[in-house]
Amino acid sequence: xxxxxxxxxxxxxxxxxxxxxxxxxxxxxxxxxxxxxxxxxxxxxxxxxxxxxxxxxxxxxxxxxxxxxxxxxxxxxxxxxxxxxxxxxxxxxxxxxxxxxxxxxxxxxxxxxxxxxxxxxxxxxxxxxxxxxxxxxxxxxxxxxxxxxxxxxxxxxxxxxxxxxxxxxxxxxxxxxxxxxxxxxxxxxxxxxxxxxxxxxxxxxxxxxxxxxxxxxxxxxxxxxxxxxxxxxxxxxxxxxxxxxxxxxxxxxxxxxxxxxxxxxxxxxxxxxxxxxxxxxxxxxxxxxxxxxxxxxxxxxxxxxxxxxxxxxxxxxxxxxxxxxxxxxxxxxxxxxxxxxxxxxxxxxxxxxxxxxxxxxxxxxxxxxxxxxxxxxxxxxxxxxxxxxxxxxxxxxxxxxxxxxxxxxxxxxxxxxxxxxxxxxxxxxxxxxxxxxxxx
Numbered sequence: 001x002x003x004x005x006x007x008x009x010x011x012x013x014x015x016x017x018x019x020x021x022x023x024x025x026x027x028x029x030x031x032x033x034x035x036x037x038x039x040x041x042x043x044x045x046x047x048x049x050x051x052x053x054x055x056x057x058x059x060x061x062x063x064x065x066x067x068x069x070x071x072x073x074x075x076x077x078x079x080x081x082x083x084x085x086x087x088x089x090x091x092x093x094x095x096x097x098x099x100x101x102x103x104x105x106x107x108x109x110x111x112x113x114x115x116x117x118x119x120x121x122x123x124x125x126x127x128x129x130x131x132x133x134x135x136x137x138x139x140x141x142x143x144x145x146x147x148x149x150x151x152x153x154x155x156x157x158x159x160x161x162x163x164x165x166x167x168x169x170x171x172x173x174x175x176x177x178x179x180x181x182x183x184x185x186x187x188x189x190x191x192x193x194x195x196x197x198x199x200x201x202x203x204x205x206x207x208x209x210x211x212x213x214x215x216x217x218x219x220x221x222x223x224x225x226x227x228x229x230x231x232x233x234x235x236x237x238x239x240x241x242x243x244x245x246x247x248x249x250x251x252x253x254x255x256x257x258x259x260x261x262x263x264x265x266x267x268x269x270x271x272x273x274x275x276x277x278x279x280x281x282x283x284x285x286x287x288x289x290x291x292x293x294x295x296x297x298x299x300x301x302x303x304x305x306x307x308x309x310x311x312x313x314x315x316x317x318x319x320x321x322x323x324x325x326x327x328x329x330x331x332x333x334x335x336x337x338x339x340x341x342x343x344x345x346x347x348x349x350x351x352x353x354x355x356x357x358x359x360x361x362x363x364x365x366x367x368x369x370x371x372x373x374x375x376x377x378x379x380x381x382x383x384x385x386x387x388x389x390x391x392x393x394x395x396x397x398x399x400x401x402x403x404x405x406x407x408x409x410x411x412x413x414x415x416x417x418x419x420x421x422x423x424x425x426x427x428x429x430x431x432x433x434x435x436x437x438x439x440x
Contacts, residue, residue: 018042024050027079033110034075043068044222050075053196058217060210061198067222070106073167073196077140078111080165080194087137090165093145093186095173096316097122097293098300103169104142116140121147124293131155145174145182152189163193168213171199171206180205187213200343228342228376232349233356235383236369241362243390245276246397248332250390251358252282252310258327259303261311261347263318265333268408273332274312275404280396284310287317318343326350331359334368338375358383 018024019041021031042050045063052059053076063069077090092107094100104120111118119133121143127150134141134155141148151158168174174183195214199206210217228234239247252260264270267288277284285308287299296316302308304323311317318340326348335341341359348355359380361369373379 018047021046021050021075025054026050026075027082029082029114030075030078030110033113034071037109039068039071043072045069045220046072046075048220048222049073049196052218052220053194054079056194058194058214059196060202060214060217060219061196062200062202062219062221063198069198070103070169071110073169073198074103074107074110076196077165077167078107078114078116081111081116081139082114084164085139086162086164087139088141088160088163090140090167091148091160091163091190092140092142092167092169093148093174093183094142094169095144095177095179097124097144098296098316099170100142100144101297107140107142111140118142121151122293123147127151127155131158134158145179145186149182149185152186160189161191163190165194166190166196166213168195168197168209171197171209172201172203175203175205175209183209184212201339228345228349228357231354232345233354234345234359235356235381236359236361237383237385238361241364243394244332244360244362245401246394247360247385247390248273248330249277249280249393249397250385251330252277253393255328257309259306259309259325260328260330261313261317261323261326261344262330262332263313263315263335263344265314265335267314269333270312270314272404272408275407276397276400277310277312279400279403282310283308284312286312288314289316315340315344317347323347325353326355328356328358331357334359334361334365334372336368338372341372342376 021034021039021042022028024042024047026034045061045067046069049059049061049069049072053073059073061069061072063072073092077092081089092100092103094103100122101120104118107116107118110116117136117138118140119130119136119138119142121130121134121141123144123146127147130147130151134151135157143151152160168183195217197206197210197214197217237247237251248262262273262284264273267290270286270288274284274286285299285302287296287303291299299308299311300323303311311323315335318335329345329348331341331344335344345357348357359369
């Protein structure tokens with residue numbers, strides 16, 4: 001790589017601290033929309049990105065989870081749309097269905113007063129209603145890459161040749177999920193346009209994507225490597241593996257009535273914990289990649305509406321989802337790396353709110369926990385509950401464990417005579433894209 005190429009790739013930007021969106025150059029209608037949604041003061045990523053985007057520059061935004069980056073690219077898109085109204089004005093690509101849906105909700109909320117039409121294109125849903133929505137010529141399309149390419153190749157009359165702006169959100173994740181070839185196909189069918197790329201990290205893959213899709217971008221970074229929110233209280237409990245569920249129930253009992261996300265490593269463990277907690281009277285609901293798309297959205301909806309106050313999740317919920325009022329996070333199973341830990345605990349203490357993160361560390365997790373602490377650059381406080389207080393729950397927990405395992409075995413027996421075998425059928429290519437829209 002030559003030095004001249006390097007100089008052209010990014011331009012540094014100075015930090016500013018404006019107190020209102022109006023100071024950033026945002027028009028009155030959108031300032032009012034921000035106020036209605038409770039966006040009182042621009043976050044650092046918004047304060048730095050919005051003026052650059054309004055100047056018509058390509059943009060790279062590097063920011064930690066929960067930093068407000070969705071509004072950082074949505075506001076400039078909507079302002080540009082008001083100046084130059086046209087169908088198929090903007091395209092926003094996201095790696096997962098849930099994140100795409102969340103972005104679409106933000107676009108619709110911010111654009112409600114200016115009658116913005118937004119269409120969501122994600123896998124796991126019928127293509128026909130999506131094709132009908134495209135026929136109504138929306139201003140903004142929010143999509144996962146696989147489903148967008150399906151429509152571009154198969155939906156008559158749909159073209160992005162007049163596209164003005166494009167966003168690649170969670171670009172590092174798009175490439176982690178091997179969307180590379182699909183992104184290449186999409187980029188080849190697009191005209192010259194303004195492009196915003198947002199990512200948590202700047203890997204070599206992301207740099208390659210930047211060079212392929214951006215023109216002399218301004219680079220904005222408000223993230224610090226391995227940083228967690230300053231208003232997040234973190235602690236861990238060193239517990240015997242055979243008593244992990246008992247300590248978890250003690251912890252949840254201490255925080256009864258609050259909203260929390262409990263992370264497990266596998267789909268089976270997620271389902272087991274959900275059954276265990278329900279049998280003990282907790283309002284819990286699972287979410288993982290093996291649920292149907294409608295079930296995943298229903299789980300999120302119930303959690304957001306607080307009809308369920310505990311979400312039991314695999315890492316499908318560790319990144320991208322903006323659920324504002326999460327009081328605490330529990331790592332029932334530790335993640336295998338510090339990056340995932342940071343994204344998990346970033347589900348709480350968002351947008352200036354306080355939050356707590358607890359990790360259950362067994363005798364088998366010590367090495368992983370020490371690696372996480374080393375990556376964070378600090379020792380996490382240990383919580384030491386009185387064992388007698390914890391063991392009060394032991395008998396009830398052991399009974400609930402037996403019930404949960406019995407239900408899982410029954411479900412497994414029922415499933416053996418069901419779907420099994422090939423999942424792609426005769427539509428391997430399209431199904432493959434849909435599968436990529438899911439999370440791991």
